[in-house]
Amino acid sequence: MDIKFCTDCGSPTQLKIPADDDHVRAICEKCGQVHYSNPKMVVGSIPEYEGKILLCRRNIEPQKGLWTLPAGYLENGESVQQGAVRETLEETRAVVEIVEPYRMFNIVFVDQIYLMFRARMKTDRFGPTKESIEVRLFDETEIPWDRIAFKVIRQTLEHYFEDRKNNLFSFGIFDIHSKLRKPDG
Amino acid sequence: MDIKFCTDCGSPTQLKIPADDDHVRAICEKCGQVHYSNPKMVVGSIPEYEGKILLCRRNIEPQKGLWTLPAGYLENGESVQQGAVRETLEETRAVVEIVEPYRMFNIVFVDQIYLMFRARMKTDRFGPTKESIEVRLFDETEIPWDRIAFKVIRQTLEHYFEDRKNNLFSFGIFDIHSKLRKPDG
Numbered sequence: 001m002d003i004k005f006c007t008d009c010g011s012p013t014q015l016k017i018p019a020d021d022d023h024v025r026a027i028c029e030k031c032g033q034v035h036y037s038n039p040k041m042v043v044g045s046i047p048e049y050e051g052k053i054l055l056c057r058r059n060i061e062p063q064k065g066l067w068t069l070p071a072g073y074l075e076n077g078e079s080v081q082q083g084a085v086r087e088t089l090e091e092t093r094a095v096v097e098i099v100e101p102y103r104m105f106n107i108v109f110v111d112q113i114y115l116m117f118r119a120r121m122k123t124d125r126f127g128p129t130k131e132s133i134e135v136r137l138f139d140e141t142e143i144p145w146d147r148i149a150f151k152v153i154r155q156t157l158e159h160y161f162e163d164r165k166n167n168l169f170s171f172g173i174f175d176i177h178s179k180l181r182k183p184d185g
Numbered sequence: 186m187d188i189k190f191c192t193d194c195g196s197p198t199q200l201k202i203p204a205d206d207d208h209v210r211a212i213c214e215k216c217g218q219v220h221y222s223n224p225k226m227v228v229g230s231i232p233e234y235e236g237k238i239l240l241c242r243r244n245i246e247p248q249k250g251l252w253t254l255p256a257g258y259l260e261n262g263e264s265v266q267q268g269a270v271r272e273t274l275e276e277t278r279a280v281v282e283i284v285e286p287y288r289m290f291n292i293v294f295v296d297q298i299y300l301m302f303r304a305r306m307k308t309d310r311f312g313p314t315k316e317s318i319e320v321r322l323f324d325e326t327e328i329p330w331d332r333i334a335f336k337v338i339r340q341t342l343e344h345y346f347e348d349r350k351n352n353l354f355s356f357g358i359f360d361i362h363s364k365l366r367k368p369d370g
Contacts, residue, residue: 005195007188007220012195020315022275023260035192039259040223041298074224075208079291079360080298090207101358104286106264113226113265130205171356173286175264 002026003035039111043083044071045119046160047096052139053157054121056092056132063149065133069156070094071116084117092135094126103159104173105152114176116156118169140164152176187211188220224296228268229256230304231345232281237324238342239306241277241317248334250318254341255279256301269302277320279311288344289358290337299361301341303354325349337361 006013006028013026018034026035046069047054055067070091074083081098088096096119105114126135138144140161148154155174163169191198191213198211203219211220231254232239240252255276259268266283273281281304290299311320323329325346333339340359348354 003192005190005192007190007192010190010195010197036258037261038225039261041226073221074298076222076224076296077293079293080289080358081291101289101356104265106266108262108264111261113259171286173265 003037006031006033007035008033037111039113041074041080041083042071042112042114043074043080043087043117044069044114045084045088045096045098045117046102046156047088047092047094047119047121049121049124049137052137053143053160054092054094054126054135054137055143056129057134058149059128059131059133066147066149067144068149068153069116070132071114071153080115081117084115084119088119091129091131092126093129094121094135095123096121100169101171102169103156103171105155105176106173107152107176109177114152118160151178188222191216191218192220193218222296224298226259226265226268227256227297227299228259228265228272228302229254229299230269230273230281230283230302231287231341232273232277232279232304232306234306234309234322237322238328238345239277239279239311239320239322240328241314242319243334244313244316244318251332251334252329253334253338254301255317256299256338265300266302269300269304273304276314276316277311278314279306279320280308281306285354286356287354288341288356290340290361291358292337292361294362299337303345336363 003013003026009031011028011030013028015024016027017024056070057067058064070088072087074080085096088094099118099120102118103116128135188198188211194216196213196215198213200209201212202209241255242252243249255273257272270281273279284303284305287303288301313320
């Protein structure tokens with residue numbers, strides 16, 4: 001979102017490179033405040049219960065009606081693990097324990113950094129929420145690959161099932177160049 | 186930083202919980218725009234050259250005059266790896282290749298997430314910059330432990346040298362509960 005007005009005094013800003021900087025920033029014409037805009041972290045989990053994976057069907061745009069893993073913006077005042085647990089609870093009503101960090105994704109064209117954790121469901125309690133019209137456990141053979149909402153989620157799931165064959169998971173960082181699911185894959 | 190005025194129209198904001206939300210946000214009284222504030226990522230590297238580690242002595246507050254690893258805020262439009270390489274170049278003039286992600290730190294009380302990479306210097310070219318009054322390579326035995334600027338950097342270095350004994354590095358996430366170096370450690 002553009003910073004057209006100063007958050008400190010409400011005066012208009014101008015786009016300029018500050019003296020000691022090399023990036024264009026929104027600078028207040030009146031009070032001189034420099035406003036920074038930085039990438040946001042999205043944290044989420046791959047909840048597993050007795051070998052099945054919990055997915056949620058989106059009740060909100062974009063990609064309403066398609067399936068995804070629970071994930072959302074990291075909030076101030078929480079760790080990345082706490083954020084992933086909270087988002088999972090909010091979107092699926094499932095309580096998870098973090099197992100380990102699994103995948104990070106640079107999604108540069110929307111200024112987002114995803115961090116997805118392997119997670120363990122303590123019980124099989126879960127259910128629909130404001131954000132998820134349907135929540136259910138999927139066996140690997142049941143994953144609705146042609147109805148996954150986002151490329152970053154499909155890639156996470158693909159890597160996960162590939163690594164699970166050998167029960168050998170290791171953290172890695174990848175780039176995503178398009179966010180929305182494309183019909184051609 | 187508090188969002189006292191709307192970035193979209195310059196009108197005053199009020200702190201409220203939006204209808205579909207559970208966090209307090211700054212909401213514009215006039216246009217209704219909701220303003221989010223989220224943690225920022227700090228990316229940096231542990232530059233290694235022939236077994237030595239490159240540190241820089243801060244030319245800016247806080248902790249001016251103390252030693253640190255090159256690191257800074259991730260910018261829009263770059264990947265975490267690109268950000269770490271850029272910060273290293275800006276603060277030390279060294280060109281590095283990323284080896285692998287090494288440590289992430291939750292620094293919840295300042296809403297920062299650090300991500301530090303192992304990195305390889307291609308040459309031994311480096312030098313002082315606007316942000317670093319002095320830059321030099323340190324052998325493990327020479328690290329100025331009592332003059333490291335931040336706890337997050339000291340912990341990164343401690344973990345690094347510990348892991349290097351066995352040449353066995355693995356990614357991990359840790360919490361930092363105080364930012365500034367304390368005299369008592």
